[in-house]
Amino acid sequence: DAGVIxxxxxxxxxxxxxxxxxxxxxxxxxxxxxxxxxxxxxxxLLIYFNNNVPIDDSGMPEDxxxxxxxxxxxxxxxxxxxxxxxxxxxxxxxxxxxxxAFFGQxxxxxxx
Amino acid sequence: xxxxxxxxxxxxxxxxxxxxxxxxxxxxNFRSLLWYKQEKKAPTFLFMLTSSGxxxxxxxxxxxxxxxxxFSILNITATQTGDSAxxxxxxxxxxxxxxxxxxxxxxSS
Numbered sequence: 001d002a003g004v005i006x007x008x009x010x011x012x013x014x015x016x017x018x019x020x021x022x023x024x025x026x027x028x029x030x031x032x033x034x035x036x037x038x039x040x041x042x043x044x045l046l047i048y049f050n051n052n053v054p055i056d057d058s059g060m061p062e063d064x065x066x067x068x069x070x071x072x073x074x075x076x077x078x079x080x081x082x083x084x085x086x087x088x089x090x091x092x093x094x095x096x097x098x099x100x101a102f103f104g105q106x107x108x109x110x111x112x
Numbered sequence: 113x114x115x116x117x118x119x120x121x122x123x124x125x126x127x128x129x130x131x132x133x134x135x136x137x138x139x140x141n142f143r144s145l146l147w148y149k150q151e152k153k154a155p156t157f158l159f160m161l162t163s164s165g166x167x168x169x170x171x172x173x174x175x176x177x178x179x180x181x182x183f184s185i186l187n188i189t190a191t192q193t194g195d196s197a198x199x200x201x202x203x204x205x206x207x208x209x210x211x212x213x214x215x216x217x218x219x220s221s
Binding site (some may be wrong): 006031033039041042043048050053055091094095097098099100101103104 | 117144204
């Protein structure tokens with residue numbers, strides 16, 4: 001199993017541009033999580049899906065952020081428009097039921 | 113208000129020392145307490161604790177949960193430079209993991 005796959009690994013974009021982060025969870029896992037990690041705030045939960053349905057998006061910072069999971073093997077996190085304060089490492093993780101979460105390698109986003 | 117609080121925030125020790133990392137959590141919807149190790153990339157799983165008082169062990173690492181006092185500890189004995197990392201604990205409330213800010217451990221040779 002290739003694990004959780006995220007793309008791109010690095011993204012540098014200008015303020016105001018749209019950014020789309022992608023995630024392929026581990027096959028068979030039914031929960032998917034998006035986290036953001038910064039030095040100041042640590043690892044924050046943005047949103048999670050269970051069986052492709054968003055369960056809790058209370059961690060999404062504002063309306064500029066949106067996430068979708070059109071099927072069991074793909075999810076996106078979109079930021080439109082992006083701002084410099086969105087710069088962070090964004091992790092996707094998946095799990096089966098209440099088991100341990102497996103993390104992808106992350107996308108390092110820099111908004112200039 | 114932080115739901116998961118880790119201490120200390122950082123720690124510097126010499127190789128061979130024993131360290132204890134602390135994690136306190138909230139009880140609401142508690143299912144389990146997990147420990148992860150994060151080096152330069154993604155967090156990697158160490159332990160999942162669901163029952164009070166039962167120690168989980170993996171090599172030089174061990175962890176235990178106290179559900180009455182709402183905390184967990186992670187012990188590392190005979191530390192090595194390869195143990196240098198950020199150690200994260202997470203409260204599994206429902207399905208999602210809520211993480212603390214981590215303890216940064218630096219082991220010098």
